[in-house]
Amino acid sequence: MEKSLSWREFIITRLIQASGYSAILFVALIFFFLLREGLPTLSEVDASSLLNFRWYPIESYFGILPLITGSLVVTLGAALIAVPFGIGTAVYISEIAPRWMREILKPLVELLGGLPSVVLGFLGILVLSPFLRVFLDLPTGLTAFTGSLLLGGIAVPTVVSVAEDALDSVPRAYREGAWALGATKWQTIWRVTLPAAKSGVLTAVMLGVGRAIGETMTVMMVTGNAPVLATSLGSLFSPVRTMTATIAAEMGEVANGSTHYHVLFFIGMVLFIISLVVNVIASSVVFRAKKRAERILS
Amino acid sequence: MMTKFLSRNRHTVQRLGFSVITLVAVFTVLPIIGTVIYILVKGGSAISWEFLSGFPHDGMRAGGILPAIIGTLYLTLGTAVFSVPLGIAAAIYLSEYARDNQVTRLIRLAIINLAGIPSVVYGLFGLGLFVLFLQFGTSILAASLTLSIMTLPVIISTSEEALRAVPQSFRTVSISLGATRWQTISRIILKEALPGILTGVILGLERAAGETAPILFTGAAFFLPRLPHSAFDATMALPYHLFVISTQVPEMPIQIQYGTALVLLVFVLTMNVIATVIRSRARARRQW
Amino acid sequence: MVDKIIIENLSLQYSDGTESLRGVSMEIRQNAVTVLFGPAGGGKSTLLRCLNRLNDLTEVKASSGRILIDGENILDPKTDVIALRRKVGMVFARPVTLPMSIRENIIYGLELMGEKRKSKLDEAVERSLKLSAIWDEIKDRLDEPAIALSGGQQQRVCLARVLALQPEIVLLDEPTSGLDPISTGKVEAALLELKKEYTVILVPHSVQQAARTADHAAFFLTGELIEYGDGKTLFTNPKQKKTEDYVMGRFG
Numbered sequence: 001m002e003k004s005l006s007w008r009e010f011i012i013t014r015l016i017q018a019s020g021y022s023a024i025l026f027v028a029l030i031f032f033f034l035l036r037e038g039l040p041t042l043s044e045v046d047a048s049s050l051l052n053f054r055w056y057p058i059e060s061y062f063g064i065l066p067l068i069t070g071s072l073v074v075t076l077g078a079a080l081i082a083v084p085f086g087i088g089t090a091v092y093i094s095e096i097a098p099r100w101m102r103e104i105l106k107p108l109v110e111l112l113g114g115l116p117s118v119v120l121g122f123l124g125i126l127v128l129s130p131f132l133r134v135f136l137d138l139p140t141g142l143t144a145f146t147g148s149l150l151l152g153g154i155a156v157p158t159v160v161s162v163a164e165d166a167l168d169s170v171p172r173a174y175r176e177g178a179w180a181l182g183a184t185k186w187q188t189i190w191r192v193t194l195p196a197a198k199s200g201v202l203t204a205v206m207l208g209v210g211r212a213i214g215e216t217m218t219v220m221m222v223t224g225n226a227p228v229l230a231t232s233l234g235s236l237f238s239p240v241r242t243m244t245a246t247i248a249a250e251m252g253e254v255a256n257g258s259t260h261y262h263v264l265f266f267i268g269m270v271l272f273i274i275s276l277v278v279n280v281i282a283s284s285v286v287f288r289a290k291k292r293a294e295r296i297l298s
Numbered sequence: 299m300m301t302k303f304l305s306r307n308r309h310t311v312q313r314l315g316f317s318v319i320t321l322v323a324v325f326t327v328l329p330i331i332g333t334v335i336y337i338l339v340k341g342g343s344a345i346s347w348e349f350l351s352g353f354p355h356d357g358m359r360a361g362g363i364l365p366a367i368i369g370t371l372y373l374t375l376g377t378a379v380f381s382v383p384l385g386i387a388a389a390i391y392l393s394e395y396a397r398d399n400q401v402t403r404l405i406r407l408a409i410i411n412l413a414g415i416p417s418v419v420y421g422l423f424g425l426g427l428f429v430l431f432l433q434f435g436t437s438i439l440a441a442s443l444t445l446s447i448m449t450l451p452v453i454i455s456t457s458e459e460a461l462r463a464v465p466q467s468f469r470t471v472s473i474s475l476g477a478t479r480w481q482t483i484s485r486i487i488l489k490e491a492l493p494g495i496l497t498g499v500i501l502g503l504e505r506a507a508g509e510t511a512p513i514l515f516t517g518a519a520f521f522l523p524r525l526p527h528s529a530f531d532a533t534m535a536l537p538y539h540l541f542v543i544s545t546q547v548p549e550m551p552i553q554i555q556y557g558t559a560l561v562l563l564v565f566v567l568t569m570n571v572i573a574t575v576i577r578s579r580a581r582a583r584r585q586w
Numbered sequence: 587m588v589d590k591i592i593i594e595n596l597s598l599q600y601s602d603g604t605e606s607l608r609g610v611s612m613e614i615r616q617n618a619v620t621v622l623f624g625p626a627g628g629g630k631s632t633l634l635r636c637l638n639r640l641n642d643l644t645e646v647k648a649s650s651g652r653i654l655i656d657g658e659n660i661l662d663p664k665t666d667v668i669a670l671r672r673k674v675g676m677v678f679a680r681p682v683t684l685p686m687s688i689r690e691n692i693i694y695g696l697e698l699m700g701e702k703r704k705s706k707l708d709e710a711v712e713r714s715l716k717l718s719a720i721w722d723e724i725k726d727r728l729d730e731p732a733i734a735l736s737g738g739q740q741q742r743v744c745l746a747r748v749l750a751l752q753p754e755i756v757l758l759d760e761p762t763s764g765l766d767p768i769s770t771g772k773v774e775a776a777l778l779e780l781k782k783e784y785t786v787i788l789v790p791h792s793v794q795q796a797a798r799t800a801d802h803a804a805f806f807l808t809g810e811l812i813e814y815g816d817g818k819t820l821f822t823n824p825k826q827k828k829t830e831d832y833v834m835g836r837f838g
Contacts, residue, residue: 012480013395019384020391021401023408023454026447030415033426088322096316097323105327107574112330114501114570116508118537119559122544123333126555156326186312207414214416216511217537221545244418244511251422251515256430268422272415279414283407467682474640475695475747476672485694490685 034272038265045259055227055241057250057260064267069230070144070240074219077148077236078155078212083205085152086159090204093160094167095189106164113157120150121221129222136237142224144240150222151212159208166200167193203282210278213244214271220245243267334567337559344557358521358547363558365522369438369533370507370565372526373517376442377449377506382499384446385453389495392454393461394483413451417511420448424516439529441517445506452502460494461487493580500573508566510537520546536562590616590755590785591637596651598632600644606632608809610651614802619777619786621800621817623793624832628806630789634757637787638674639667655755672699675748679760679791681740683732688724691732691743695751714749718742719776738769745776755785763791774799793833797821805829 041050045062052063093105128149129141136145170193178188194201224239227246247264254260352362388409396402424444434440464487472482488495510518519532520542526533540558543550591614598607607629614620622630635641636653639660652659660670672695684691692714693707701707711728715721720742724735732743741761748756758777762770777799780786790796796803800817805826813820813829824830831837 006478009478009480016387016391016395019387020396020405022384023388023405023412023450026450027408027411029427030419030423030447033423033431034419037422037426085322085326088319089326092319092323096319105323108327108330110574111334111567111570114504114508114566115330115333116510116537116562116566118508118510118541119337119563120333122540122555122559123336125544126552127336153329160326184308184312186315187308189315210414214414214419216416216418217541221541244416247418247422248511248514251425265422265426268419271419275414275416275419276411279411280407283410465682467678467680468684470640470643471678471682471684471744472694473643474638474671474676474678475698476668476751477695477698478668481698485698486684 031272034265034269038262038267038269041259041262041266044262050263053229055246057254057263060259062259062263064243064263064270066227066229067241067243067246067267068270069235070223070227071213071242071244073144073230073235073240074147074151074223074242075209075212077145078151079205079209081148081152082155082159082208082212086156086204086208087163087201089156090160090163090167090201091189091194094164095185095193109157109160112153113161117154117215117217118221120154121218124150124218124222138237140224140239142222142239143237144223144230145236147219147223147240147242148236150218151215154215154218155208155212158211159204162204162207163197163201166197166204169200170196199285203285206278206282206285210275210282213278214275216244216248220248225249243271247271334563337556337563341556341558341560341563344553345560349554349557350561353523354521358543359549359551359554363536363539363554363561365525366534366536366539366558367561367565368525369519369535370537370562372438372533373442373445373513373535374503374507376438376529377445378499378503380443380446381449381453381502381506385450385499385502386457386495388450388454389457389461390483390488393458394479394487409451409454412447413455415448417448417509418514420444420512421514421516423447424512429516435530436515436517436519436532437530438517438526438533441513441533442529444512444516445509448509448512449502449506452505453498456498456501457491457495460491460498463494464490493576497573497577497580500569500576504566504569504573507569508537508562510535510541513538536565588616589613590655592652592654593633594652594654596633596636596649596653598636598641598649599647601647602645606809607636610809610811612804612811612814614785614787616785617781617783618801619781619788619799619817621796621803622787622789622806623796623803624806624812625837627808629809630806631759633806634676634759634787634789636661637755637757638671638676639665640671640676642667672751673753674755674757675751675753676757676759677741677745677748677761679763681737681744681764683735683740683743686732687729688732688735688743689728692747692750694747699751710750711746714746715743717749717776717779718746719772719779720746736769738765738772741765741769741773742776745773749780753784755787756780758786758788760789760791762795770795793821793835805832807832 050062050064052061053065054061054063055066089109093102097105124146129146131141132138132146133141174192174196175188178192183191219242223241223245225241225245226239227241228238230240247267250260251264254264349362350367351364353364355361392402392405421444424440428434428440428443429436468486468490469482472486477485513535517532518538519534522532522534536558540555540562543558544555593610593612596607596610600606610633622633624630632641649661653661655674684694689711692711696707696710712721715724720739723739732740735743745761762773765773774795777786777788788799790799802815803817803820804814805812805820807828813824813826820829821833824833
């Protein structure tokens with residue numbers, strides 16, 4: 001009996017270990033398949049037309065610049081909304097709100113994170129964009145700005161939860177030290193707590209931006225889907241098209257193995273690399289902050 | 299500097315600052331509540347037994363949304379079948395077995411990256427690997443597998459947190475009584491971490507249930523006049539259906555659109571509320 | 587008097603650089619209470635954790651030497667640690683009852699061994715709770731959660747849980763550190779009963795407790811065994827200056 005027990009133990013341990021390692025396998029597999037289907041682009045479309053500002057696949061114009069600028073404009077707008085609102089809410093929850101308020105706010109913000117993006121896109125079409133069209137006197141309400149507003153909302157929960165964690169992990173002694181020196185709570189927040197949580201707050205912003213770049217359904221539904229090169233701030237109020245929306249909108253209609261198909265995978269590869277870079281940097285910031293905290297506390 | 303620091307009006311500054319921050323928080327939260335209430339109100343009138351149990355007809359402009367509801371159920375269950383055991387096992391590895399070395403750090407980095415990959419890129423990956431390379435076709439199976447990998451990071455990180463919260467002394471005592479590592483995990487640690495794990499699983503599946511982009515090219519069907527017969531069939535799904543009827547079908551009755559949004563929202567919110575309730579009840583009952 | 591355990595030149599260093607044991611050699615007699623005492627950080631607990639290989643759970647950088655129990659070196663990698671831990675039971679400083687009923691706590695180890703017969707399990711519960719001097723107090727509430735008991739009761743349940751496995755050696759690491767004097771008295775009384783059947787090794791939580799309970803006593807200081815001998819003699823007439831200073835309360 002003991003023998004069979006040790007065999008069972010051995011097999012279970014191996015299975016658990018394999019599951020742990022599977023995360024690495026999946027990232028590798030995703031990257032491999034993006035490369036496999038995306039890299040042929042480089043031999044089928046030459047670099048100069050790829051970096052062109054005309055995206056019109058039916059006539060074999062595969063310039064991805066308008067898609068990249070489209071993503072940038074929408075994401076930038078989203079960040080301008082998500083950063084102040086996200087950090088402000090995090091400061092409110094962690095430093096100002098009474099306990100009962102915190103218990104209500106945290107699940108509510110989590111709830112926003114759980115709202116399907118397609119529902120937000122749906123309301124964007126029916127409610128937000130008609131309102132903006134009238135309110136801002138635009139020819140159409142389906143603009144980059146509409147996308148930014150909704151994407152900002154989608155990024156807020158990420159920013160709030162990471163920033164709130166960072167503020168929460170600032171040792172209480174820091175605050176008490178500042179109060180003992182006669183600083184008000186407000187001065188303490190600005191001059192002690194926020195600076196001490198700087199790296200965590202920065203991580204929050206990065207992860208929020210990462211979330212915004214990758215968002216698909218909402219932007220596809222509300223940004224008007226016009227692959228026009230964004231050149232100025234004015235583009236914020238005209239229709240654009242992002243990288244994610246392009247993949248989502250066109251992949252269904254292309255023939256497998258065609259150039260168009262390869263280019264869409266190529267765009268996916270670019271998105272993958274962007275999120276890889278954002279997350280590696282964000283996590284290294286977290287690691288460094290953690291190490292410093294350990295050094296201070298020990 | 300000192301005078302500025304201690305100046306009289308600093309309390310006025312504080313009052314002003316607090317008001318601004320509070321306003322910011324209010325403006326963040328109000329739209330969330332507003333969105334939910336708005337959809338509940340606008341969609342409420344569309345809900346009827348026919349709507350929930352009927353098939354769509356007249357080019358989806360009439361009838362019910364049963365195939366989309368059932369499809370989302372299938373996809374959520376299919377996702378659970380793959381991601382729950384794998385995610386919990388990976389969490390057990392990280393919390394109970396892994397040593398602090400390079401490989402473990404690489405695993406953690408991989409999990410962080412999985413969490414950050416755009417959902418539409420998961421869709422591309424699923425198309426490349428499951429639909430085409432493994433020839434599962436556009437099917438519930440391919441879509442569930444794609445959604446599973448996407449949900450893994452949520453399940454792993456919340457489950458690991460729950461496992462780590464179980465006091466170390468339980469492990470030491472159990473081992474000292476002659477238990478193997480796995481006996482300790484299966485008889486004590488998992489049981490104690492269960493509410494936390496369950497919360498993580500539900501939150502992960504909630505995300506899968508609401509996602510559209512990963513299933514666009516892996517398993518979602520525009521319109522099916524019947525329910526799927528097997529895991530190799532494509533299926534309708536609530537989020538994709540909402541996308542279709544709000545953008546692809548002209549002259550779509552607004553009632554049906556709001557009704558569909560409401561059903562999807564209730565589906566997802568129910569999971570969210572269940573997860574929150576499990577978590578807070580477990581916290582209240584916990585004895586360690 | 588038989589030597590149940592022979593420790594030969596045992597040294598151990600933890601991964602964080604702290605050295606915990608340096609060249610410790612001693613023999614531990616059967617059916618006696620051997621007390622390991624000294625100031626904190628002296629290596630007493632580390633030695634206890636070596637005796638049932640619980641140190642396998644911590645990151646140990648280097649260890650050398652041998653521990654022979656009934657003539658077999660238990661530090662040998664081929665040792666069946668599960669069997670060893672059943673033979674060498676341990677009670678910890680803080681009473682840690684597992685999150686289950688009292689009865690389930692007691693039979694936990696037996697069930698792991700595959701024992702399913704209800705009569706055997708019931709018998710073990712009664713016998714071990716009686717040995718731990720707690721049977722009369724709790725015999726009517728065996729199916730209540732163990733966490734509901736008082737600290738002193740929990741600690742005796744922990745002892746009973748170890749005894750249920752019918753070990754040969756019982757290790758106790760400051761088992762009364764969190765208890766009130768009355769509970770402490772009960773646990774100590776139980777110990778004196780135990781040595782009739784078991785080999786008992788105790789890390790006491792005070793010199794007084796050491797003096798009260800020791801048949802043999804070993805004084806540890808910064809990882810080294812300073813003095814080891816008969817309990818009565820060591821506390822009334824220590825040979826080493828350092829032992830004397832500590833026993834007299836001049837440091838520590």
